[in-house]
Amino acid sequence: MTEPRGPVDSSRVPRFAGPATFARLPRLDEVGRCDIAVVGVPFDAGVSYRPGARFGPSGVREASRLLRPYNPGLDVSPFAALQVADAGDIACNPFDIGDAIETIEHTMGELISDGTRPLTIGGDHTIALPLLRAQSRRHGPVAVLHFDAHLDTWDTYFGAEYTHGTPFRRAVEEGLLDTEALSHVGTRGPLYAKKDLAEDRRLGFGIVTSGDVLRRGVDEVVDALRQRIGDRPLYVSVDIDVLDPAHAPGTGTPEAGGLTSRELLEILRGLAGANLVGADVVEVAPAYDHAEITSIAASHVAYDLIGLLALTGKGLPSWRH
């Protein structure tokens, strides 16, 4: 077996030179096949407020130039352990949500058909539905850990069923999720009505609010999440608006009182050893960003998710503390 081809060496080619693949990794067509693929989905026709997440993939790739090969938080060098590559963007229809969803589902299904595990960069949260369809077809119903200010289990907006506020309700209705193991983390902010919470619970979700993270602390939250997940096939979806607008201003539906990027990264690191089958980072809208704050945070979240994907199957049933 040949050694994985890693990122461009930043001590030889300055990290600000050349085209931006994620973390300066090779493109998939340069390496032929890969174990972990970074995939962009530049789609934002499903948003209810500020548009702009279609520029998320390019924003996050640009901000990922500074990432280095060794992840001390997870004690892993993901790009040396496995072949990680940038598979480019899924070109989907910006004028027809149904058509875009089909394209995303189909393209992702093909990509993961040989066991490749994806880290997807959105795009608005609508894309979680076709991504979960592809995962569920391969693995059966998956556990979901959903980091988000919002529930995203609402029913419709203006009569539309496929939007960035509705993917997880559709996913439960379609039987894509393991309803024994669904959690939202970082939930906060105003809802439409109290029944939103009752309906969300009925769909099977448990909630760790942003206030819970503050009061209970990262370690206790991680323990609870790990217990709920066990060794089930797990999909992690990170809406960057789970972070406080101070940590992620560049997003479409910001809500005050969110997690810090430190809290989010520490919770993710607590998931080391989980049976992660795929993950996404969505809702980065660079036009509302300042100093790349949001894109940098998202690139680090994506990097840690890749670290978790690289540790999948290593079977680490317990974690430090």
Ligand SMILES: N=C(N)NCCCC(=O)O
């Ligand atoms: N998925 C995200 N980011 N936002 C959903 C917000 C839906 C609403 O406007 O009520």
Ligand SMILES: [Zn+2]
């Ligand atoms: Zn959200």
Ligand SMILES: [Zn+2]
């Ligand atoms: Zn969301």
